Amino acid sequence: MTEILRAESLRKSYDGFLAVDGISFSVREGELKALIGPNGAGKSTCFNMLTGQLKPTAGEVYLRGARITGRPPREIWRMGVGRTFQITGTYRSMSVIENVQMALISHHRRLFSFGPRAWKLYRGEALEFLRTVSLEDQADRPCSVLAYGDLKRLELAIALCHRPRLLLMDEPTAGMAPSARIELMQLVADIVRDQGLSVLFTEHDMDVVFAHAHHIMVLNRGALIADGSADEVRRDPRVQEVYLGGGTLFKEAGDA
Amino acid sequence: MAFYIALFLTGLANAAALFLVASGLSLIFGVTRIVNFAHGSFYMLGAFIGVTLMQVLPGAVGFWGAIALTGLAVGLIGALVEIVVLRRIYRAPELFQLVATFGVILVIQDLALMIWGAEDRLGPRAPGLRGVWRIFGEPVPKYDIALIAITPVILLALWYLITRTRLGILVRAATQDREMVGALGVNQAWLFTGVFGLGSALAGWGGALQLPKGGADLLMDFNIIGAVFVVVVIGGMGSLPGAFIAAVLISVLNAFGVAFLPQSTLVLMFVVMAAVLIVRPYGLLGREEVAGEHGQVGAPETPIRPYGPRGMALTTLLLALLAALPGFAEPFVLTLVIDIVVFALFAASLHFILGTGGMVSFGHAAFFGGGAYAAALLVFHTETPMELAFLFAPLAAGLLALAIGWFCIRLSGVYFAMLTLAFSQLVWSLAFQWRSVTRGDDGLINIWPADWLNGPLPYYYFTLILGVGGILTLRHIIHSPFGYALRAGRDSPRQAEAMGIDVRRVQLVAFVLAGMMAGLAGGLFVFSKGSVFPTELEIAKSFDALIVVFLGGVKTLAGGVVGASFLTSVEHWLTRLEYWRLLLGLVIIALVILMPEGIVGTLRRLALRLRRSDEEVSR
Numbered sequence: 001m002t003e004i005l006r007a008e009s010l011r012k013s014y015d016g017f018l019a020v021d022g023i024s025f026s027v028r029e030g031e032l033k034a035l036i037g038p039n040g041a042g043k044s045t046c047f048n049m050l051t052g053q054l055k056p057t058a059g060e061v062y063l064r065g066a067r068i069t070g071r072p073p074r075e076i077w078r079m080g081v082g083r084t085f086q087i088t089g090t091y092r093s094m095s096v097i098e099n100v101q102m103a104l105i106s107h108h109r110r111l112f113s114f115g116p117r118a119w120k121l122y123r124g125e126a127l128e129f130l131r132t133v134s135l136e137d138q139a140d141r142p143c144s145v146l147a148y149g150d151l152k153r154l155e156l157a158i159a160l161c162h163r164p165r166l167l168l169m170d171e172p173t174a175g176m177a178p179s180a181r182i183e184l185m186q187l188v189a190d191i192v193r194d195q196g197l198s199v200l201f202t203e204h205d206m207d208v209v210f211a212h213a214h215h216i217m218v219l220n221r222g223a224l225i226a227d228g229s230a231d232e233v234r235r236d237p238r239v240q241e242v243y244l245g246g247g248t249l250f251k252e253a254g255d256a
Numbered sequence: 257m258a259f260y261i262a263l264f265l266t267g268l269a270n271a272a273a274l275f276l277v278a279s280g281l282s283l284i285f286g287v288t289r290i291v292n293f294a295h296g297s298f299y300m301l302g303a304f305i306g307v308t309l310m311q312v313l314p315g316a317v318g319f320w321g322a323i324a325l326t327g328l329a330v331g332l333i334g335a336l337v338e339i340v341v342l343r344r345i346y347r348a349p350e351l352f353q354l355v356a357t358f359g360v361i362l363v364i365q366d367l368a369l370m371i372w373g374a375e376d377r378l379g380p381r382a383p384g385l386r387g388v389w390r391i392f393g394e395p396v397p398k399y400d401i402a403l404i405a406i407t408p409v410i411l412l413a414l415w416y417l418i419t420r421t422r423l424g425i426l427v428r429a430a431t432q433d434r435e436m437v438g439a440l441g442v443n444q445a446w447l448f449t450g451v452f453g454l455g456s457a458l459a460g461w462g463g464a465l466q467l468p469k470g471g472a473d474l475l476m477d478f479n480i481i482g483a484v485f486v487v488v489v490i491g492g493m494g495s496l497p498g499a500f501i502a503a504v505l506i507s508v509l510n511a512f513g514v515a516f517l518p519q520s521t522l523v524l525m526f527v528v529m530a531a532v533l534i535v536r537p538y539g540l541l542g543r544e545e546v547a548g549e550h551g552q553v554g555a556p557e558t559p560i561r562p563y564g565p566r567g568m569a570l571t572t573l574l575l576a577l578l579a580a581l582p583g584f585a586e587p588f589v590l591t592l593v594i595d596i597v598v599f600a601l602f603a604a605s606l607h608f609i610l611g612t613g614g615m616v617s618f619g620h621a622a623f624f625g626g627g628a629y630a631a632a633l634l635v636f637h638t639e640t641p642m643e644l645a646f647l648f649a650p651l652a653a654g655l656l657a658l659a660i661g662w663f664c665i666r667l668s669g670v671y672f673a674m675l676t677l678a679f680s681q682l683v684w685s686l687a688f689q690w691r692s693v694t695r696g697d698d699g700l701i702n703i704w705p706a707d708w709l710n711g712p713l714p715y716y717y718f719t720l721i722l723g724v725g726g727i728l729t730l731r732h733i734i735h736s737p738f739g740y741a742l743r744a745g746r747d748s749p750r751q752a753e754a755m756g757i758d759v760r761r762v763q764l765v766a767f768v769l770a771g772m773m774a775g776l777a778g779g780l781f782v783f784s785k786g787s788v789f790p791t792e793l794e795i796a797k798s799f800d801a802l803i804v805v806f807l808g809g810v811k812t813l814a815g816g817v818v819g820a821s822f823l824t825s826v827e828h829w830l831t832r833l834e835y836w837r838l839l840l841g842l843v844i845i846a847l848v849i850l851m852p853e854g855i856v857g858t859l860r861r862l863a864l865r866l867r868r869s870d871e872e873v874s875r
């Protein structure tokens with residue numbers, strides 16, 4: 001498997017405070033990889049540097065060997081990298097399907113088109129994407145009335161619109177019921193398998209992580225302390241130290 | 257050399273009042289996040305109250321005592337305004353606050369007129385500081401030297417207050433993190449009132465201190481507000497040292513400008529501002545505004561749709577009625593409708609960037625007046641045929657919007673608003689001071705339409721077709737992919753960028769489009785009146801449009817049109833009364849507090865409620 005994304009000595013400091021402290025790693029094609037760590041470990045900061053929302057203080061990001069450090073998010077998106085956020089950022093004044101249509105309009109490069117009615121464009125295609133995440137029966141509801149878990153699924157549908165080769169998901173199942181979490185990650189795992197897409201995600205629910213991730217990285221206070229298979233990570237003494245008392249969680253997940 | 261030093265000293269002296277007013281505005285903004293447009297009014301009140309008190313209180317003690325008392329009085333008035341009006345709308349979007357403070361401006365203007373009359377007052381000289389001192393042979397008024405000595409003292413006093421006292425700690429905490437103050441166990445409401453009072457007092461002191469150099473008149477409020485915004489924008493919003501540096505910079509520059517380039521003092525100020533902002537978009541000492549995760553405050557919206565059959569039928573009916581109007585209406589009604597259509601197009605263009613784009617522009621008059629002036633200048637100086645000159649109106653306004661937008665789009669929220677306002681003031685000052693080209697406030701006259709359009713009837717249809725056409729075009733664009741992209745950038749800029757949308761580019765195009773439409777309205781305007789004056793570029797004109805958009809309802813598509821009809825008609829009747837500003841101001845304030853969704857929004861909600869109770873009855 002070739003690597004699709006590589007980070008080299010990525011660092012972000014806020015007034016001297018190192019949120020991410022020079023970490024290096026890579027994501028390979030067709031891989032479902034988790035980035036875990038306690039609150040404030042620097043996971044979101046790391047994601048934001050990979051997809052251009054934040055400029056790294058130092059270090060480089062490569063996408064299929066090409067340097068993309070500091071490029072704006074929209075360019076990185078056009079290179080085939082999708083992204084969902086920890087705090088959802090859907091368009092509140094649009095209906096569910098219009099949110100998807102917006103992404104399709106951008107993908108088909110029709111943003112500066114003034115003639116057609118926007119909600120007539122790519123409706124069928126948008127419905128297909130909603131169907132993948134089982135939101136098709138809510139297609140015409142205002143986005144602002146969706147349950148939080150549904151918003152997360154909508155975000156996933158939106159992120160799939162431009163057929164990304166790499167998808168970064170920041171806590172994709174936060175705010176969902178446990179059964180719905182497994183379900184959603186199963187869906188992501190299926191997409192990864194069927195389409196050969198790579199996924200990097202952060203997650204606090206260890207059940208979800210150990211049930212689906214091929215590889216796991218552990219971030220603690222900005223430093224990468226482990227990077228390997230589920231088993232390797234589970235046995236790593238430094239990881240166990242970070243997750244004091246969380247060891248049981250690992251075992252449960254392992255038994256499952 | 258001595259002459260330059262004298263000029264420099266004059267500039268320093270002038271900085272005193274400007275700094276006082278600007279620091280008050282900055283302080284209020286830093287803590288409450290309210291851009292107090294009525295700040296100039298407090299300055300004016302300071303001048304009038306100061307004059308009155310100085311007449312009553314004798315001697316040097318009386319003079320300085322009057323100044324001190326003036327600040328306290330204006331501070332109290334400010335606190336009252338905060339309690340009665342602003343306290344209810346802190347959580348509302350910026351536009352609400354702007355409109356409310358604009359209502360306050362109107363009310364204070366008429367109250368001042370009632371109390372002090374329309375005549376300008378000359379300020380008394382300061383006892384004991386009447387003459388001049390010679391500095392290197394140049395005469396410098398003693399009072400100027402006194403002001404130069406006072407300004408740093410005020411800065412130090414404020415600095416002490418902010419950095420060394422408990423109030424200051426709270427103010428700083430509130431400036432950095434508003435939620436935190438609540439956590440500190442402080443009554444936030446009273447902190448805000450106190451700060452607003454203090455800021456107003458500073459403006460009042462500014463007004464009183466400048467009395468010996470100037471006086472008091474009813475135009476002071478708008479005259480200073482442009483300069484104050486420039487100072488606050490250059491210095492950085494919320495930064496006192498920034499306000500000080502910028503006030504000195506602008507005042508000294510102005511003093512030299514008056515001596516060497518008397519025709520361009522106002523322009524100079526805005527050019528400096530633009531130069532500073534190219535290098536430092538948030539001002540000299542301002543910090544970058546960390547935008548919230550989500551674009552907008554306020555209740556969530558329902559998705560937009562074009563009118564259904566009933567709405568279409570109503571619109572068609574209304575248009576048919578307008579088309580048939582000349583058959584039975586009196587001429588003055590036609591003139592009124594022309595005014596309404598022109599204003600509605602102007603307001604719709606603002607509504608387009610404001611409602612759909614989330615860009616609260618405080619300087620939209622630049623494009624309306626800019627278009628009007630572009631056409632008028634061509635006709636006036638080169639006798640260009642009307643048709644060609646008319647085309648030039650939207651074109652020139654669009655180009656102007658491109659230039660101004662390029663600077664402004666980089667900022668968002670209040671910074672965007674202030675910057676657009678400052679640029680519109682730049683355009684205004686060009687029209688006002690470049691007399692050889694624009695004839696200043698004599699205006700450009702005799703700008704009539706071509707023969708085939710000359711006459712109430714043809715021009716009525718001309719306006720109707722182009723005005724309605726423009727409004728419908730904008731509405732169409734709102735529903736197009738571009739309109740959706742614009743709305744996406746408003747709802748969540750981060751998400752929009754993360755799906756390939758170049759938000760700034762989209763916003764710039766929208767800004768230019770809105771500018772062109774405003775220019776079109778300006779073109780229609782100038783040929784309907786036959787003249788154009790700098791008033792069409794004034795802050796008040798921009799505010800009119802904002803109020804209209806607000807009145808109609810920001811989140812409704814018909815908002816601009818309904819609001820324009822309402823305001824134009826109301827003003828038409830109201831301006832016959834002596835104190836119409838007072839009434840209008842009170843109406844506006846009442847609307848902000850009682851009908852925050854605007855006319856259309858409120859009607860729609862009432863209709864919904866009625867329909868729902870109907871259903872319950874029928875069940």
Ligand SMILES: Nc1ncnc2c1ncn2[C@@H]1O[C@H](COP(=O)(O)OP(=O)(O)OP(=O)(O)O)[C@@H](O)[C@H]1O
Binds near residue numbers: 014040042043046086
């Ligand atoms: N703009 C900022 N300025 C200063 N510090 C910041 C900023 N953004 C994040 N931080 C700090 O950087 C650290 C990493 O934050 P980050 O959001 O990346 O953590 P995280 O691993 O995503 O946490 P969570 O699991 O809670 O989402 C935190 O300590 C946070 O306080």
Ligand SMILES: [Mg+2]
Binds near residue numbers: 043044045
């Ligand atoms: Mg996070």
